[in-house]
Amino acid sequence: MQYRKYGKLGYEVSLLGVGCMRLPKIFDGSDKAKVDREKAYELLRYAADHGVTYFDTAFGYHHQTSEEVLGEALAEGGRRARVKIATKQPLMAMPQQSDIRRNLENTLKKLRTDYIDIYLIHNIQPGTWATVKERKLINEWEKFKAEGLIKAIGFSYHGDAGCFNKILWHYDWDMCQIQQNIVDVDMQAGEQGIIEAGHKGCACVIMEPLRGGGLATETKSVQALYDTHPIKRRAVEWAFRHLINYPQVSCILSGVSTLEQLKDNIEIFSAHDAVADCMSPSDKALIEKVRKHYQSVKSIPCTGCEYCLPCPNGVQIPGIFSTYNDAMSFENFDQPRRSYMFTQMAKQDASQCVECCQCEEKCPQHIKISEQLQTAHKKLKGWIE
Numbered sequence: 001m002q003y004r005k006y007g008k009l010g011y012e013v014s015l016l017g018v019g020c021m022r023l024p025k026i027f028d029g030s031d032k033a034k035v036d037r038e039k040a041y042e043l044l045r046y047a048a049d050h051g052v053t054y055f056d057t058a059f060g061y062h063h064q065t066s067e068e069v070l071g072e073a074l075a076e077g078g079r080r081a082r083v084k085i086a087t088k089q090p091l092m093a094m095p096q097q098s099d100i101r102r103n104l105e106n107t108l109k110k111l112r113t114d115y116i117d118i119y120l121i122h123n124i125q126p127g128t129w130a131t132v133k134e135r136k137l138i139n140e141w142e143k144f145k146a147e148g149l150i151k152a153i154g155f156s157y158h159g160d161a162g163c164f165n166k167i168l169w170h171y172d173w174d175m176c177q178i179q180q181n182i183v184d185v186d187m188q189a190g191e192q193g194i195i196e197a198g199h200k201g202c203a204c205v206i207m208e209p210l211r212g213g214g215l216a217t218e219t220k221s222v223q224a225l226y227d228t229h230p231i232k233r234r235a236v237e238w239a240f241r242h243l244i245n246y247p248q249v250s251c252i253l254s255g256v257s258t259l260e261q262l263k264d265n266i267e268i269f270s271a272h273d274a275v276a277d278c279m280s281p282s283d284k285a286l287i288e289k290v291r292k293h294y295q296s297v298k299s300i301p302c303t304g305c306e307y308c309l310p311c312p313n314g315v316q317i318p319g320i321f322s323t324y325n326d327a328m329s330f331e332n333f334d335q336p337r338r339s340y341m342f343t344q345m346a347k348q349d350a351s352q353c354v355e356c357c358q359c360e361e362k363c364p365q366h367i368k369i370s371e372q373l374q375t376a377h378k379k380l381k382g383w384i385e
């Protein structure tokens, strides 16, 4: 496993971090699939026992159970002491000022720990930054730090680059967590955000490196592009190497859902050449070609985070976008249309959308969800058994 310095905090963390937003699930037909705890414990313990020292979770992940699952997984075998845990609280979970401390206390209980290594304000948006300041959240986080309940202060961000810079330079943050992958190089905080964080000595943690897993999918057209390169690598390896290349990045979060994915990720991040500045000019030119290809496919940039759920009308937003994107990437609509027919039978399809736009305020990718649902519906409807 490769390790990197964590900003100004001085310690090192594994370059691969495990994100706990996509843990293995049990699907019981409801729209609130539960974490498959046995599989999740096995996966998280395997990670902690095979060199991963960074785990990222949040108050809201997996219907507020992710922290508890992580806490249980790490409670035995001295694992908690060997790793760093990052977790987050969103503004919307703290409507009253008294919720701020109460939520932290609950989180500590769920994680079965006396302290949190990195405590983030979750998903600051340009529209919520003023409220974060008015509510003096940073001051509250500082009090927790002085009491030893948290060790470092950070934020996660999905807004535009201009506001990211404002927030980054507003305070002496220990870390920031931003989105970056081979397609979204200049989206949100962008590549420039990584460089700014590096200038500031602020640890930079990357989320959505595979854009919800989509960039690890080896479609024929993408693989054909990768195959033109003299060095043969799989899509997932190229996607991670694009990020490993940035010397300013301390940790790259992978939302693994299976033990096989985790083992594969560990192998990629343990390669002797998985180091900063590992991408040659011809590697970068290849990634540029792949990026242009993805941009031409016109997929919907949904990462499957589920922040938009539940829809009051039961629309299965991320499921529909994933079906549509699969159809577009694989250039084959038969199976996606059949699968969409079942969504229609369950009355969870795009035609149930009444354009209330509640979901759009919550989407970190700023997708015009109601509009894109209609795009997907037009392409996916019409399957007859």
Ligand code: SF4
Pocket (backbone or CB within 6 Å): 310, 311, 312, 313, 314, 315, 317, 352, 353, 354, 355, 356, 357, 358, 359, 360, 369, 370
């Ligand atoms: S806009 Fe449509 S999909 Fe979104 S919450 Fe409203 S009804 Fe549901």
Ligand code: SF4
Pocket (backbone or CB within 6 Å): 301, 302, 303, 304, 305, 306, 307, 308, 309, 317, 318, 321, 362, 363, 364, 365, 366, 367, 369
């Ligand atoms: S539509 Fe947005 S909020 Fe919903 S799952 Fe996709 S990226 Fe997440």
